[in-house]
Amino acid sequence: MAISSGVRPASPRPPAKKPQVSRRSFLRTAWLAGLGAAVAGFGAGSVYFLWPNLTEGFGTKIQAGTPDSINADIEAGDGQAYNPDGRFYLVPFDEADDTDGLYAGVAGGGFMALYQRCVHLGCRVPWCATAQWWECPCHGSKYNQVGEWKEGPASRGLDRFAIEVSGGQIVVDTSKVITGPPRGTNTTGQELDGPHCVGGGGE
Ligand code: FES
Incomplete structure (x- = not known):
């Protein structure tokens, strides 16, 4: 006949709980991510818009x-x-x-x-x-x-x-x-020098 030692066997540990993300925390993170993307997009758009004035090109x-x-x-x-x-x-x-x-x-x-x-x-x-x-x-x-x-x-x-x-x-x-000068302006008196490259358009 088995004799009880009086020590109860250890019960198995419950599995560790996964950290829970609250709905509020999730929404805040998503909102911040969206805001960051919008700011980045605005910055890129501004650089693109201003680019002509930052370089020696058209508009300068x-x-x-x-x-x-x-x-x-x-x-x-x-x-x-x-x-x-x-x-x-x-x-x-x-x-x-x-x-x-x-x-x-x-x-x-x-x-x-x-x-x-x-x-x-x-x-x-x-x-x-x-x-x-x-x-x-x-x-x-x-x-x-x-x-x-x-x-x-x-x-x-x-x-x-x-x-x-x-x-x-x-x-x-x-x-x-x-704005260019009106029709009829002819400061240099320069007339046609030779054959046209483009036909039509006579008026
Ligand atoms: S665009 Fe030059 S003649 Fe029409």
Whole structure:
């Protein structure tokens, strides 16, 4: 016959309880995570929005080069020098031709800076070296070398940017678009030099 020792066997330990996350704590964590994501998104959006003003690109004052280097580029470009970052073309302009002061404060240093965008519906207007005019491939608007309207549906000459000469550099201010001159403006008297690159658009 077995004799009881009086010691009861140890009962098995209950499993450890998993830490419980209260509903309130969960919601607070989720809210903070959402807020963090929103702040990060806003920061990224702000940097993107301000980026043009943090770099030397469109929307800023751009150092386009010295008069000598620009003249060399204009010669190499058969009559114009393109600045893709600034979205403008530089063309020669003798301010003595501006007898009415139409381009006072716009032209400078012997140059004019033309916005590349057609004033009709916004296509980029390429240079036509044979005609020595700007000829829009979209609907045939044409402008003379200094961007004054000659033909086509555009309502005025090409828009442009102000130029200043600073420290021997030609600086183009692309932060403000200056509305192009009205139809009929013809400061240089420059007529067609040769065959068109684009047909149509006659008006
Ligand atoms: S966009 Fe240039 S003529 Fe229409």
